[in-house]
Amino acid sequence: MQQVDVAIVGGGPAGASAGHAAASEGADAVVVEKGVPRADREELGPDSTDAAGILDYWVDLMNLDEPIPERVKHQELDAAEFVSPNATLELTNTNMESSYPNFGFTVHRARFDDWLRERAERAGAEYRVGTAVADVETDLTGAPTHVLTLRDGTEIETDHLVLADGPQRTVTGTVLENWLPEEAMDRLASRRANHIAYQEYRRMPEELFEGDRIKFWWGYMPGHTAYPWVFPNDDPVARIGLTMPIGMDLEAVENRDAYGLLRPEDERVPQGSTYIRRLLEEVYDGYDLADFPLLEDRGKSGGTETYPISSTRPIESPTAANVAVVGGAMGATSAFHEGGDHVAIRTGQIAGRLAARDRLSAYNAEWQAAVGDEIRRNCVFADVVRGYEPDDWDTVFGLVNRVKGRDGFEPYQTVYAGLTGAKLFGEYLWRKFGYRNGGYAQVRESEYADLAR
Ligand SMILES: Cc1cc2nc3c(=O)[nH]c(=O)nc-3n(C[C@H](O)[C@H](O)[C@H](O)COP(=O)(O)OP(=O)(O)OC[C@H]3O[C@@H](n4cnc5c(N)ncnc54)[C@H](O)[C@@H]3O)c2cc1C
Structure with a gap:
């Protein structure tokens, strides 16, 4: 041995x-x-x-x-871009101390x-x-x-x-x-503990490829922290993917019409590949899936990957x-x-x-x-946005757009954006307080029976 x-x-x-x-x-x-x-x-x-x-x-x-x-x-x-049905937020600074240029x-x-x-x-x-x-x-x-x-x-x-x-x-x-x-x-x-993540490697039309930014769409798919993204790979290839809760019940979704990637005929939550096709057709006006060929020689399975996260x-x-x-x-x-x-x-x-x-x-x-x-x-952020619907994302992105300075923003700055901002800020602080002293851990060391030192 x-x-x-x-x-x-x-x-x-x-x-x-x-x-x-x-x-x-x-x-x-x-x-x-x-x-x-x-x-x-x-x-x-x-x-x-x-x-x-x-x-x-x-x-x-x-x-x-x-x-x-x-x-x-x-x-x-240079940036991350967050798009909701009626607002776009571009962040060019994480506003965190860092040595990376x-x-x-x-x-x-x-x-x-x-x-x-x-x-x-x-x-x-x-x-x-x-x-x-x-x-x-x-x-x-x-x-x-x-x-x-x-x-x-x-x-x-x-x-x-x-x-x-x-x-x-x-x-x-x-x-x-x-x-x-x-x-x-x-x-x-x-x-319970994981989401499912799915992504495809696709060649973007040259004019759409944005190598300097990662992009996320919030309020387009139902589910807690469910969103699609486009991340630049080697020019002009992008990893186009999404994450969503496992085993979601579409029947339980309120306000279905508000989600840009759902269709009235959907009987269950669409598959990852369906969501991606709809995303590309919805957000790149005038293009369809054939304009974004799948690169089958990438990733784990014919240009696609499915993972728990x-x-x-x-x-x-x-x-x-x-x-x-x-x-x-x-x-x-x-x-x-x-x-x-x-x-x-x-x-x-x-x-x-x-x-x-x-x-x-x-x-x-x-x-x-x-x-x-x-x-x-x-x-804390994940908790604060639980239950958000598409118009909530419009509100938050609009709010942050109003307060973000030239150098980006800090969550606390939303307090200057009126009542909604103050409410959001209050909730953020309250939940943060609840998670003090390691309280964010869902299993504490003391829970391991018979192992207390
Ligand atoms: C689609 C997707 C997008 C993501 N995007 C980002 C991103 O943009 N930026 C970022 O920082 N993070 C991102 N993440 C998260 C990041 O991938 C993970 O946080 C990271 O991989 C965790 O590393 P790990 O070593 O803990 O686990 P993993 O990377 O999951 O590695 C676990 C390893 O254990 C091996 N293994 C499992 N069981 C056994 C066994 N029985 N015996 C031997 N080996 C075993 C597996 O083969 C695997 O190699 C993303 C994740 C996903 C799924």
Whole structure:
């Protein structure tokens, strides 16, 4: 049986960063990645997907010890554009302190993941790809030990376990259920904790391609934080996608006529590909789907990708068992603004370093100190907009347009935009207060029965 100091399940941004950090501290670290094929990668690699936009201050939150190489980038961004049925809001500044010179950039996600893997290997971690972790057995008599069994029968014994298997939590779920009550496990079920995301790689007509901005349409599809987007890839290709809750009931949607991407004949929530066709036809007047050819040699499946994306609040880890849950598996990603690579990298990095130093007990406090503000803000915004209908988005974008200065805006500035702004601001503050001291976590460490230190 292989013995290591730190074993990491999943080799995406969180797992690779944990491997890098643990190995950099001198630990014997192995990252186990099941490995998936992709059209844009020759060998098996992590299950990379996303619209792949990185905002300026996220780079600082990643806390990398080297710059992100230019070869993994697609486009430098100057702006994000948010479109509602009757308003458009353009932000050219995140208004967050950051060292990155532009608004942000988009990346080639497979190259980005491969670079993170390369860093981990350079630091001395083993990155084992091609066989999934099938089972984890934990022994808590004495100092915790974990035995991972891989699908090919290989066994790996470790003192420290980092779970980085993404929002589906196939392994994380089986480990956490050792200590979490059923009711808490229900909260983490994929259909509840995740949204579905779907995207297509399409060649844009040259005159429509906007390489300097990411675009989102709000109030076009029903559902909490349900929206389509267009992200620039290599010129003139775009990743056109959307996210929406899993298993939505169209019958329960009020005001159906107000949503630009629904049709009266819809009997159920349209499929992702239908939404995308309607988006392209609706927002690019005079064009139809044939003007945006699908690039079947990209992505995971003939130019398309379907993924779960974590959409609720994060969980604290059972550190008394020397287990840290990181990245998408911990629910750090926000479907509200899609961003997750930065928190995945940072939480992985913290867990890897602490595991190598045999100090995982500090993990929950450390990730909260590092990315708690970011996660708290996302949780609060997602709550504030719950139940928004198309005209609410018009109101909010109109409001922000009125208050945003030349340099962008801060949510608190909406207070200057009259009664609606003050109400919104009040709700924002109230909810933020409710999530103080880590209250945004939907599973607290104290909930892991029999594990209290
Ligand atoms: C459509 C979409 C768009 C997005 N857009 C953005 C964006 O623009 N910007 C941004 O920052 N973030 C974005 N995100 C979020 C970002 O992709 C995630 O936050 C990030 O990938 C999380 O990293 P992770 O390493 O935690 O998990 P993942 O990237 O999900 O990696 C988990 C890994 O674990 C592996 N694995 C799973 N089970 C096992 C097992 N049993 N054994 C071994 N390995 C296993 C998987 O193969 C996978 O490689 C987007 C996500 C989606 C789905």
